[in-house]
Amino acid sequence: MSMRIAVHVGGERGSEVAAEAQRHGHIVTRVSGHPELVAAFAERLVDVAIVAGDAALSVDLLAPADATGVRMVVLASTVAQRRRLTRLGLHEVVDARASWSVIEAALGRAPGNSAEPRSFSAVTIAVWGPHGAPGRTSVAISLAAELAMLDRTVVLIDADTHAASVAPALGLADGAPGFAVACRLARSGELTSAEVTRVSELAGAGDAEFRVLTGIPHSSRWTEVHPENVEAVLAECRGEADVVVVDVGASLERNEGGAARDAAAIAVLAAADVVVAVAAADPLGLARFVRIVPHVRDLIGGSLITVVNRVRASALGARPREQAASALARFAGIHGAVMIPDDRPAFDVAMLEAAPLATVAPRSAARLALRDLALSLLPPRADHAPRRRDRRRVLTPGRR
Structure with a gap:
């Protein structure tokens, strides 16, 4: 099933992820910052966002994603990042070096429009x-x-x-x-x-x-x-x-x-x-x-x-x-x-x-x-x- 995917991952890794998503039939948009990503959420231009799990990822980005039903898959590069992202209530967190099959599996299990609001209490x-x-x-x-x-x-x-x-x-x-x-x-x-x-x-x-x-x-x-x-x-x-x-x-x-x-x-x-x-x-x-x-x-x-x-x-x-x-x-x-x-x-x-x-x-x-x-x-x-x-x-x- 083809999805509209926004990729907010920098450098060569971002290019690799975008290319793999396109190769598997998805419609891909590269975004360079959170404001651009939030705007895409508001205009309902994307179904899924693949983002890097850096320190800038915060509730300010998750809230509009939840409000518009956009799925969020995060690429974490360290154990510390995984722990922080889990605290934020993000369930779809994969290793930053994971293969496309692993990322795509996370896309498939992401909660989507029917998801309940994230809890920040784990x-x-x-x-x-x-x-x-x-x-x-x-x-x-x-x-x-x-x-x-x-x-x-x-x-x-x-x-x-x-x-x-x-x-x-x-x-x-x-x-x-x-x-x-x-x-x-x-x-x-x-x-x-x-x-x-x-x-x-x-x-x-x-x-x-x-x-x-x-x-x-x-x-x-x-x-x-x-x-x-x-x-x-x-x-x-x-x-x-x-x-x-x-x-x-x-x-x-x-x-x-x-x-x-x-x-x-x-x-x-x-x-x-x-x-x-x-x-x-x-x-x-x-x-x-x-x-x-x-x-x-x-x-x-x-x-x-x-x-x-x-x-x-x-x-x-x-x-x-x-x-x-x-x-x-x-x-x-x-x-x-x-x-x-x-x-x-x-x-x-x-x-x-x-x-x-x-x-x-x-x-x-x-x-x-x-x-x-x-x-x-x-x-x-x-x-x-x-x-x-x-x-x-x-x-x-x-x-x-």
């Missing part, structure tokens, strides 16, 4: 915790379920390259790890929202339903998860979901001489809007946490929220909350940590039933604290309209 939440099993995965699963129950579309990613555990915790098959498959598709430029849906699994139930990209079943497969591909997967997930929750491994070591096993976790921490750092509420767990949290602060690109998990008097004394808060303030300069009370029976039921805490123990004190944490992380929405219909449209097809 957020990535990384959940990290040091060695010693502080309950990081349980917190990540709980946040995904709670945010889904707050009427947000959610994708949960298991990016732990040492001991992925989201799939067994939720009773999901992990023979074909969704996250590794998504990374491979991103490497070849073939990752789309439809592919994310295809390779992911549904978890939870009812209002607490969310999608999961399961982790690698064997730690030896960590080489399948390259940091640049991780960024691309996050960007694609952010394009379709309100919230992306990522469970990352404890180890954060760098290898300057080549590929590092922990590079995926480091990439996620750098790309996340919020890092939820989980500490175990016992003397050893807090000691481990305060030793490594300065290093975590150096890696993150967003804000840091500390969660102290399984707070109980038997491990910290008669006033466990005060003891944990005092230790964090004294040794790490952390104030206002979120305290999750210990509720081992409730978590045991959740593990036994392979379900989120919110669905098996809704009145648990731990669940209520995690719900409050999810509320504090809730991203603002540009339109305050319910999204239940969106979740069924985006997240239900391809259920496995």
Whole structure:
């Protein structure tokens, strides 16, 4: 099907894209600036705009495109550009060096006149915790379920390259790890929202339903998860979901001489809007946490929220909350940590039933604290309209 395409990409690359579009039967117009492009929108001279993802691309250009129903496909040359464009609500973002077949596929999946206004609220939440099993995965699963129950579309990613555990915790098959498959598709430029849906699994139930990209079943497969591909997967997930929750491994070591096993976790921490750092509420767990949290602060690109998990008097004394808060303030300069009370029976039921805490123990004190944490992380929405219909449209097809 022939389309009227405006190409706003400079230099030789712009000429290549325009020539390929013409060769495939499209009517092409080269534009040299945003005013010219906006004028073409207003006069309804184009159906699709292919633009460069530079810093000049902003809401000032997206708003008239949305108003006139013009499709927008953006060529991003860096990971930073992809992240910024996804924040702007752009879903059709491809690599600047992508082949014409990849660009044309993006043209075909662009939303067009029936698209809803772009939301600028997508957020990535990384959940990290040091060695010693502080309950990081349980917190990540709980946040995904709670945010889904707050009427947000959610994708949960298991990016732990040492001991992925989201799939067994939720009773999901992990023979074909969704996250590794998504990374491979991103490497070849073939990752789309439809592919994310295809390779992911549904978890939870009812209002607490969310999608999961399961982790690698064997730690030896960590080489399948390259940091640049991780960024691309996050960007694609952010394009379709309100919230992306990522469970990352404890180890954060760098290898300057080549590929590092922990590079995926480091990439996620750098790309996340919020890092939820989980500490175990016992003397050893807090000691481990305060030793490594300065290093975590150096890696993150967003804000840091500390969660102290399984707070109980038997491990910290008669006033466990005060003891944990005092230790964090004294040794790490952390104030206002979120305290999750210990509720081992409730978590045991959740593990036994392979379900989120919110669905098996809704009145648990731990669940209520995690719900409050999810509320504090809730991203603002540009339109305050319910999204239940969106979740069924985006997240239900391809259920496995």
